[in-house]
Amino acid sequence: MQWLRQGSVGVLSALLMACAPATRVILLPEGAGKHTAVDVKGALGTVSLTAPYQTANVDKSGSVELTETDPMVVLDRYGAILAHMPAAEEQFLLYFEVGGAELTDVSKAQLPTILERARARKGGEIIVIGHTDRVGAVPANDALSLERARAIRQLLMDQGFKPELIDAVGRGERSPLVPTDDEVAEPQNRRAEIIVR
Numbered sequence: 001m002q003w004l005r006q007g008s009v010g011v012l013s014a015l016l017m018a019c020a021p022a023t024r025v026i027l028l029p030e031g032a033g034k035h036t037a038v039d040v041k042g043a044l045g046t047v048s049l050t051a052p053y054q055t056a057n058v059d060k061s062g063s064v065e066l067t068e069t070d071p072m073v074v075l076d077r078y079g080a081i082l083a084h085m086p087a088a089e090e091q092f093l094l095y096f097e098v099g100g101a102e103l104t105d106v107s108k109a110q111l112p113t114i115l116e117r118a119r120a121r122k123g124g125e126i127i128v129i130g131h132t133d134r135v136g137a138v139p140a141n142d143a144l145s146l147e148r149a150r151a152i153r154q155l156l157m158d159q160g161f162k163p164e165l166i167d168a169v170g171r172g173e174r175s176p177l178v179p180t181d182d183e184v185a186e187p188q189n190r191r192a193e194i195i196v197r
Contacts, residue, residue, distance in 0.1 A: 021057040026069060028052060030088070040064055089197035090117055093177075094152065096190040101144070101151035115159055118196045125197050126161070128152045130170040133189040134182050138172060146170030152192050 023042075027049040030036045037050045043062025049055070053074065057065045075082065092114055094107035118124040130149030132141040149168035157163050176189045 021065075022060045023056075023058040025049065025056045025058075026074060027054050028074070086123075086197075087121060089195050092194040092196070094192045094194060095187060096148055096192070098185065098190070099144075101148045103152070103155075111155060111159070114194055114196060115156060115161060118161065118165075121196065123197070124165060126156060126166045127193075127195040127197070128156075128166065128168045129193040129195070130168070131175060131177070131189060131191050131193070132173050133184065133186045134173045134176070134180055135185050142170055142172040144170075145172045148192055152194070 023040075025038065025040045027036065027038055029052040035050075037048055039046055039048050040056035040058065042058040042064040045062075045064045047056045047064045047066040049066075051068075053069050053071060055067045055069045057067060059065075092110060094110060095104045096102060096107070097104060114126070118126050128149040130145035130147070130152075132145050132148075134141075136144075146169070149170050153163075153166045153168040156166055173189070176186065177191060178186050178188045180186045180189070
């Protein structure tokens, strides 16, 4: 069987070809400058695919061979499958004023783009993940991050986006964009990650 691998998004199977290896795995580009990798293990060895279009061919004995392919070959051979793959998710960062759930003016201006991108997708789900900097107590930051996520959810619903397609979660100070010591006010950590998929 042959397999295509697109970053961490998923694995798709294709039809067997008469002279093809028992298994073929091709690492496709993830997009947006993300780097991905996958290990392919056979009975007689393992190879790591770390660059787009690297290919692992596993023969019937379990031997694994590392090769490369060309984007045009992949498109020619697997174009029908690739046409049915979901679009890669899009991510946006929005930032907040100090101590509350009020977006900065620059971040407010991004909301129409986020809505447009979500409405253009089949399914069009939005995940809002609120964050804080490390100023304040952990329980208070947990509550503030959820308040921030819910505030953005409400802004999107106020623009007519379906509530059942928006999830809002808070991560507090646990996942800083910029690592800092405790009690350091870092504007880039006062944020919400918006995932449109």
